Amino acid sequence: MDFNLSKQQKLAQKIAADFARNELAPFAQERDENMRFPEEAIEKMGALGFMGMCIPKEYGGSELDGISYVLVIEALAKACASTAIIVSVHNSVGAYPVYLLGTDEQKETYLRDLATGRKLGAFALTEPNAGSDPSSIETTAVYTDAGYVLNGTKTFITSGERSDVVIVMASTDRAKKSRGITAFIVEKGTKGFSVGAKENKLGIRASDTCELIFENCAVPKQNVLGSTGEGLRAALEALSFGRVGVAAQALGVAGSALEQCITYSNARKQFGKPLSHLQAIQWMIADMATEIEAARFLIFNAANLKDRAKPFATQGSMAKLFASEVAMRAATKAVQLHGGYGCMKDYTVERCFRDAKVIEIYEGTSEIQRLIVARDMLS
Amino acid sequence: MKDVKIIVTVKQVPDTSEVRIDPKTNSLIREGIPSILNPEDRNAVEAALCLRETCGGTVTALTMGPPQAEETLEEVLAMGADRAVLLSDRAFAGSDTLITAFTLSRAIMKLGKYDLIICGRQAIDGDTAQVGPQLAGFLDLPQVTYAEEIALEKKSAIIKRGLEDCLEWTRVRLPALITVTAAINQPRYPSLYNIGTACDGSLLKRWSAKDLNVPGEMLGLHASPTGVKKIFEPDRKAKGQILSGSEKEMAGQLIEKLKEMQLL
Numbered sequence: 001m002d003f004n005l006s007k008q009q010k011l012a013q014k015i016a017a018d019f020a021r022n023e024l025a026p027f028a029q030e031r032d033e034n035m036r037f038p039e040e041a042i043e044k045m046g047a048l049g050f051m052g053m054c055i056p057k058e059y060g061g062s063e064l065d066g067i068s069y070v071l072v073i074e075a076l077a078k079a080c081a082s083t084a085i086i087v088s089v090h091n092s093v094g095a096y097p098v099y100l101l102g103t104d105e106q107k108e109t110y111l112r113d114l115a116t117g118r119k120l121g122a123f124a125l126t127e128p129n130a131g132s133d134p135s136s137i138e139t140t141a142v143y144t145d146a147g148y149v150l151n152g153t154k155t156f157i158t159s160g161e162r163s164d165v166v167i168v169m170a171s172t173d174r175a176k177k178s179r180g181i182t183a184f185i186v187e188k189g190t191k192g193f194s195v196g197a198k199e200n201k202l203g204i205r206a207s208d209t210c211e212l213i214f215e216n217c218a219v220p221k222q223n224v225l226g227s228t229g230e231g232l233r234a235a236l237e238a239l240s241f242g243r244v245g246v247a248a249q250a251l252g253v254a255g256s257a258l259e260q261c262i263t264y265s266n267a268r269k270q271f272g273k274p275l276s277h278l279q280a281i282q283w284m285i286a287d288m289a290t291e292i293e294a295a296r297f298l299i300f301n302a303a304n305l306k307d308r309a310k311p312f313a314t315q316g317s318m319a320k321l322f323a324s325e326v327a328m329r330a331a332t333k334a335v336q337l338h339g340g341y342g343c344m345k346d347y348t349v350e351r352c353f354r355d356a357k358v359i360e361i362y363e364g365t366s367e368i369q370r371l372i373v374a375r376d377m378l379s
Numbered sequence: 380m381k382d383v384k385i386i387v388t389v390k391q392v393p394d395t396s397e398v399r400i401d402p403k404t405n406s407l408i409r410e411g412i413p414s415i416l417n418p419e420d421r422n423a424v425e426a427a428l429c430l431r432e433t434c435g436g437t438v439t440a441l442t443m444g445p446p447q448a449e450e451t452l453e454e455v456l457a458m459g460a461d462r463a464v465l466l467s468d469r470a471f472a473g474s475d476t477l478i479t480a481f482t483l484s485r486a487i488m489k490l491g492k493y494d495l496i497i498c499g500r501q502a503i504d505g506d507t508a509q510v511g512p513q514l515a516g517f518l519d520l521p522q523v524t525y526a527e528e529i530a531l532e533k534k535s536a537i538i539k540r541g542l543e544d545c546l547e548w549t550r551v552r553l554p555a556l557i558t559v560t561a562a563i564n565q566p567r568y569p570s571l572y573n574i575g576t577a578c579d580g581s582l583l584k585r586w587s588a589k590d591l592n593v594p595g596e597m598l599g600l601h602a603s604p605t606g607v608k609k610i611f612e613p614d615r616k617a618k619g620q621i622l623s624g625s626e627k628e629m630a631g632q633l634i635e636k637l638k639e640m641q642l643l
Binding site: 012 | 454569570571572
């Protein structure tokens, strides 16, 4: 077992860290405050190969392995968790399903533009009455001469406002429940497809989260992704990969919280000595560092299984569950360690705290991750 | 000019913003200090890539250093350089600026025909700014230093030089050597798209002293006419003094102090 990163992996990590430090960190606080989408950064990242990380070069992707992918997402999240989720969602559940299941024509039409960042991708499964239980989705797609006609509302869609291409899950056969769900590639601008309310969130505020509305939205037959009735299977596969990315995002937030605690506890003096000389503080830092290390190896394990084309859904859920809860614990300790300053918006730990809570919930709540792990253990 | 062949010299340096000096031994504490691509060499790479984008051609990155300097070349390849050469051999160790320039010149001769050599003005670890000019000397090339803009014409380059108190435009016939400052451009980031080929070894050559066909006595520490005698941290400056009183009083006190110090 080799715990060393390869040259490519180290370079990917360095490129992302340099980019994040210079291009994301200086504006992250302001973007959070004003819910401002990182438009310029996303455009630059498209040109630098961040938007098609696990897509082959023939479609304009960077063809990186899963370990490099998680290293990049972690590095971005350390500076700005919102930007990290935009990139993660685009890569894992926007572009990747088109690569996995798309026809040659779909790959030519959509994948190249997604992989090079010319178009931004989103993924629409969640509905007002269907989140953790995707089999109960109510959006329908009825086959007609004009293609499939979609009707329904999707909610909490990451990059819903900014995205150009959305992978939409709709029921083509309500009676078959989860086996009646089909995935569609729907372009912005399609008649009958509109963006609804933009949410004002607790954390991850620079990433837009929207409602998507489909009213008699006709989608051509050739935009069915994979085969009809296979949508949920496709969704779950993409979501497993997405969860590894979200776990890496959590790791970045936790790492940021730890780094700030180290800097602050060395600089801040109380009782005539730096905070870091107090054992109560040392233990907090030791616990954070230990949990972060454990989360990192869970994430590497899931990414490594994916790279070796082995099943990784359970390990992906374990990584997402553990890493997001580690981020929440680390951010909670970080605010505590910073005392009153930790509650102020001038300190990044305040943002880490709000971001970490969101990460525990989206892309499958902690409870859903436990359900997935338990099902696998007990099956 | 079409198909311009450019060689860029680069150096891996310790990130001096993190370096401390051991007061007992007067040497740099290098342990745990990250190595980076010398900042002005990054500008040199960017300048070369921009010229290639307008004229076509190739960019070759060259460095001399320990085996881990390869990382720096991989980063330059990920920025978009076409190929890279690492000069690494125990025989090169301890070279001063003159012998470094000599060794680089031998590698450049071996690389064959070129139109332009671009170097960063100076490296942040030594700040000598000597290697570029010395390299031009060994290769018998015209040199233009402190470039802030480079434009290529048919067989020459027009360069805007940033000097201390003026700007100077100068034309130089090619082949030539140009050193650039940070003012010339904003270097691009390396691209994730390029890292596969940058790191798989296909674009990188490693040359030893034997490959350069230079006798050992002309290389490294013992061939170097200069050596570092001592490195030390300058004495900490005296503490600042805080004046008090009204603005007018403080201004008066300040003028008195400056007169005392014979600065006024």
